Amino acid sequence: MKNNNIFITGVAGFIGFHLCYFLLKKNYRVFGIDNINNYYSKDLKLKRLSILKKNKNFYFKKISLNDYTNLRKIIKYSKSKIIINLAAQPGVRFSFIKPDQYINYNIIGFFNILRSMEELKIKKLIYASSSSIYGDAEKFPTKEYSKHKSINLYGFTKTVNESMAELYNRMSDIDSYGLRFFTTYGSLGRPDMFIDKILNSIITKKKIYLYNKGKHTRDFTHVSNVVEIIFELLKKINNYKGSDNFNICSSRKVSILDLIKKIERYKGIKIKTIKTGKQKGDMLNTYGSNKKILKFIGKKINFLNLEEGLKETIFKKYE
């Protein structure tokens, strides 16, 4: 019988939840872990898990990447031949408040994944990197060969992850895809992300801070497209040798001010904002090229535009 088992970390998180939800519908048996930390609402993480747990093919254990013994045990138990590592400490601003968490979760945690894989002879890895590795990129749309010039510890930990994955490919034949996600958004999203902050500010009627006076641009990418791409990569990785990195983005540039106008039009309301200066570590513009990933998977992806994406984000209901 075909082994449809897959081991995924960070399943109570935003992208992890959407990926599991999608793969369970495709009849994968998902073995998931998460440490359910309190970086943002634990209730939101538990809500995502309660939706996933309705599927009998979803197995969950609350384990940290940093608990090596139990991590290795659950990976072995899963009998999965592929690991998807999405667990990490995200966020730029928080990296100035709790830098040690980025080293512990993103570097030591990632090392524990690689170490378990090496010991258990698991050879295929897909893991989350980030557009933050580019820092303030000079060329747009930014291509994968552009320099790594992170301007915060978060981006730096992802650069280190990519180097570690390349080393473990040379040293232990672990083949990997590093996915440089650009601002991913969608239903049950992260409350620290801008679109969710705006939507929450509408409910709470609070004003929202517009850093850099809202002049930033972001390559907003809907999570359904991100998941679709990971699914295509899953189909390819068994026959792949090497370690490569891909931008995962819609390759569309939207300014924060335009985003606000779109949401105002969509909701028929005026959003209250406070314009303020640039935040330390924030990138001014992100806008990536997705040519490499589209060529690699050999499939057209119908990237949702913001109107379509916002509709899903606001109205999607989970049974």
Ligand SMILES: NC(=O)c1ccc[n+]([C@@H]2O[C@H](COP(=O)([O-])OP(=O)(O)OC[C@H]3O[C@@H](n4cnc5c(N)ncnc54)[C@H](O)[C@@H]3O)[C@@H](O)[C@H]2O)c1
């Ligand atoms: N959402 C984006 O726009 C975006 C952009 C670039 C990169 N990424 C990366 O994609 C991945 C998923 O991001 P997300 O938006 O879903 O974030 P998220 O915070 O919603 O999900 C991460 C999950 O990992 C868990 N986790 C963190 N550290 C852990 C540890 N040491 N052990 C076990 N679980 C741990 C958290 O509790 C959380 O549920 C992350 O690696 C993130 O850095 C996301």
